Amino acid sequence: MNLSLKKEVQNRGDRIVFVEQDKFQKEGVSRQEFDGKKLTGLLWREPWGRVFYVGIGSQPYSAETFRKAAGFGVKSLLKIGATEISIDFSKQPDFLPFAAAVVEGAILGSYRFEEFKEEKAKRKNKLEILNIISGDIIESNYVQLEKEVQQGATLAEAVNYVRSIGNMPANHVNPEALALKAMELAQTRQGLRVEVFDADRLEKEGFGGLISVGQGSSNEPRLIVLDYQPASALQPVLVVGKAITFDSGGISIKPGERMDEMKYDKMGGCAVLGIMEAVSKLNLPIRVVGILAAAENMPSGKAYRPGDIIRIYGGKTVEVLNTDAEGRIVLADALAYGIDRFHPRLVFDLATLTGACIVALGKQKAGLFSNRKELADFLWKNSEDYGDPLWPLPLGEEFDEAISSDVALVKNVGGREGGACTAAAFLQKWIGDIPWVHLDIAGPAWITKELPYLEKGATGFGVRLICRYLLEQLKGKAS
Template identity: 45%
Template sequence: MKLTVKTGKLQKLRTHLLAVFLFEETRTIDEWLTELNEITGNRLSELLKMRDFKGELNETLLIYTPERSPVRRVLLVGMGKKREFNAEKVRQVFGTASRNARDKKLKRFTLCLEGVTVPELTKGELAHAAVEGALLSLYQFIKFKTEDIKKYTIVNEIVLFALNRMNYKELCAGVEMGKLFAEATCYARDLASYPGNVVTPTYLANEAKAIAAKCGLKCSIFDEKKLMQLKMNALLGVAKGSNEPPRLIILEYNCGNDKADTVAVVGKGITFDSGGISIKPAKKMEEMKYDKCGAAAVLAVMKLVKQLQPPVNVTGIVASAENLPSGKALKPGDIVTTYSGLTVEVINTDAEGRLILSDALAYTIDKFKPDAVIDLATLTGAVIVALGHYATGMLGNNPGMLKKVMTAAQKSGEMVWELPIYPEFDEHLKSNVADIKNSNGPGAGTIFGAAFLRKFVKKTPWVHLDIAGTAWDVKEKSYLPKGPTGVGVRLLGVLLKDWKL
């Protein structure tokens, strides 16, 4: 999509729709609104006077301008109370405006930045948030649609308009950054949306190769033979029930500074999760194509880092398999020896995510010796019980690293909430026949999953993000349409871009 920044006088602007954003406190015509009022044939002043438009958050009202006006429509969008307005609400209102414009079958429209202010944001940061909201709101997954395809409007261009040219370069930089973050997020959404008969572990491996070739990253793909050599029996075990072979996928970005930190991001890539022998109920099982959302986020982040050029080396690792039942499948009661040497009693084959991550995390730390590790996984349904679909569960072993992730989450608008991993939880990991077990039954399921993973990260600063509640099925926001959200991409993008030694 083409994004254009324009500055100048409103009277010289030509557009089918101009979206203008107003606070609840806007009661009269002043300053730049005088120009806008003239364009609307004084209808704006009447609307404000009569309080037909109150400016409540995401409230909209469409004004058709006089016949010969170069601005054919003015869409008023409410920003709510000025003191409560923040970057997240910038995303929301620009998403609301963009979806309204698309609903009018418009392929090109204009979003006005004038009057949109958040004291703690620079002009560039504000433009970044605005573009994220606009582009993310327009996401559609229609690759498999064949009937009535013309009813889906594809927006070709968005113009960002401001009166003052003084901040032009800063606005352009913010627009470009917002576009990078939004496109990476939509790439993750696409990967997550593809069904299991399209996206397999081999497909993800080929995607990684394509990313590496395009972005100049180092890529390594471990097939079954290599995984057997490395004794990654947990990953191999999960894949036994499927005809699709597992893959461990590695992408490496080097920032060119020998003294720079290395951060590893590890994603769970179960391309379809039936639960295995501990099979899931049929209801909503089709959504288990989303069990690869952690992997999708990691691949998207690796596309993004090459463009962001962060001051840190980044290693992206995806453990990918299909979890299906068969005569060869892993069974409850089986014992597997992981890459780290720890033995695991499999209590529940539907707790497979922690198994594949155990090998991936242990190998990552052993091979790359990163200064920090973040894993993303649709690990437990229990996190939905704890946090609903509003926040990602965050757990870890290092307060400083947890704080960094929390800061990035707040800046990106992807909410997280920390849950504890008390030492007492290690008692629940104990097995009578192996070193540890992969499930402990009901109660604190999210924390138990993280306590299990902690066994494989040693003392490396580590954060676990359980995205099972935020990867899909969230309450629809203006910039979060139905389907997968691409959660984690923007958070990690901010974390890596702002990384400080």
Template identity: 40%
Template sequence: MDFKLGKGGEVKIILVFKGTESIEEVDELYQYLKNKGLFKGNAGEVYANVTNTDKALLLGLGEEDKLTLDSLRKAFFNAGKELAKLKIESVDIEVPELKNICYLDGIQAIAEGLLQSEYSFEKYLSKKKVILSIKEVNLNVIDGKREQSIEAIEEVKNIIDGVFLARDLVNEPAMTMTPKTLANNAKKELEKLGVKVEIYGREKIEDLGMKAFLAVSQGSSQEPQLIVMDYKGNPESIEKLALVGKGLTFDSGGYCLKPANGMETMFSDMAGAASVIGAMKAIAKSKVKKNVVAIVAACENLISGAAYKPGDIIESMSGKTIEVLNTDAEGRLTLADALWYAVKNLNASKVVDIATLTGACIIALGNVNTGAVTNNEEFMKNIKKASHITGEPIWELPNNDEYRELIKGTFADLKNTGGRGAGAITAGLFLEEFVDNTPWIHLDIAGTSYLSKKQGYLPKGATGIPVKTLYYLAKEF
């Protein structure tokens, strides 16, 4: 999809708010539709008239006072889908100033909605269902916004490239997306953009003392991989944001085996890893002037004679010992060593970990909000601002000391589960034990990273959440 500034295109997209009295370009058609109740201007409503000489697509934006960036994205996503269905190749959009929305933010929301409409994962289908048709989008922008609009569109294209990369990595089945494949993908996608990518195998991981990470991996024949991606956007600064993604390329639950229907999508348990790789691509492509490092401890959690077991006591890179009460609470063990590596070996100033960590978070928040736990409220305010810009809502969970008591061990320093109650919170607070007071945020994306059915512009399957939020956190905050 190519974006150009100026007029042109075979179909004109006309923006319509609910309650609009008349539309100069196609008023006769609009009055007919309105009187018949066929088009009311509701948010995301689409009516295409492409058979007449004056080809137009009416796009509803809902009530003017309630328009948001996300409703604008969803509306243009619907428009993109309808245009593709009609095999339209070029469109014309006049972009007016919209109430309560920054002009350039609006441009980006329009472009994102159209770009989102192009995504599909059809690699393994013998017959493709999605046929891309929109080749050219002509945007008529207001005076004085031309150069800024070009930059804004280029930025959103880079971000969506990162989102789509994350989706593709997550949607790939575990038989082909092994720890080594994930590492090789990170190297292939990022090194050409100036990101230094280092990949460490079992021997180096042992040398680093990552015993918790290794314990999870030892039931699999696939070698674990520690993936370190370093982007220096501002070499003069000592500030460094670390993004730590959970990288379980398949999770059977280990000896605490998941039921069959709980295992069928566990190839997506590396969505945290995919999101940090996608975010790094967006950050590097846009040449964000910040220093960002991403870390992924990638492995599989399987059963074999070598697999770790309930009742085991394992060490971690930090020196803290952990009682394994549940082998299906494995992601926090890999993240414990990855977080310690970020703060101690890489000297991160701030850390965000992203993980499909708990079913408890899905029970609490469904698939709408990402759950969050933090040790630094100012940092949390910043990521909430980033998530508000992107339409990827985050809900902060409490971190009372009483919850911390639930993860204290009996025969070791910690235990890897605090029980059924407050499971999303205690899992997050377990990770806090490995950041050594560095400003830190934990994002539990168990409910938001993979959907059983499409939701707005988010497809069934991998969503790419929270690539956009991580990008804006790095760039703005």
């Protein structure tokens, strides 16, 4: 797709214009037909093309308001054959600060997963040209706006990249396939290196978590390390993702209903791929190391069992009580290794970790855990505007006590109460005193109902959040 920021474009193609509630006036259109209520639309034909008026409701407005409005508008126009769409701010300069969010919504709204559809069933057109019409603004503002618009496009394209992998079923994306994706990515991005640990190396170097979780499957586990290292970068930011390419639950097998959705248990790892694509494409002067802990959790005669004791990378031990609590086990390996090798200044992990987090927060917000209150507060405050909303959940001694084991350092489950919190407490055992953020994305990692700028399926949750945070760090606005 070709994106451009222009002060004006000639009257052609299709345009989107945002309309505030009760402020729309056009001869022949009554208030009952269209009054600008949020996410309502009116298609109007001009001699030169079509204008789609999108209602944004009443103030106050947020970035998400415009993200949704742009996605709704683009999806509506694509359905009626649009290929070139201009989003017109020329008469609404007060909305220009939201232009980057508009670009995100437009690009995210244009995505469709059609990999396995017959040709005749696929959408016949796609968004080929996206123009942002700014109107007349001073040159310095124009230059800054162009930078922000391009950043928004880069992040949205990275999210769509994640969605394209996340939506693939387990017979097409297994741990080895994820490793190939990482290698392909590294070949296309300057400054990005990749290292893949196969099962033999994992066994030899003591990655007991990945080996145990993956041993029930014929698809062997992988540890995938992507290192983006600009010349001037010092201590890295470490981003670790759970990439269980299919989670049957293992011996502690899940109910059959909706088990097909367990192809999405890799979304934390997929998000890491998207983050690494975005930071390298944006040429951020920050070293970022991304690690995917990739395995398939299956029941078989070789599968690990309840009651097993596993030795994680570095030597700490875990008592397994439930083989369906496998994500924290593979993350422990990845976190221990990443911290030991790279000595990061900050650690993020993303994981579709617990159903308990969905029970607590629903499907739209991810659980936020951190050992730094200032860091957690910043992410919480800004997450809605970034498009990846969070809600803070607690850590504490009571959760540590719940996972205390009589025969190992910890057990991998701590009972029904506070399930998301005991999972986070488990991960914290491998963190030490390094600033750390754990995101339990079990709720928003995929959706089963279409949203204004997202279709059903993988959402790419976490990519925009972490990349926006890194961009704010560069501006000195985030710790």
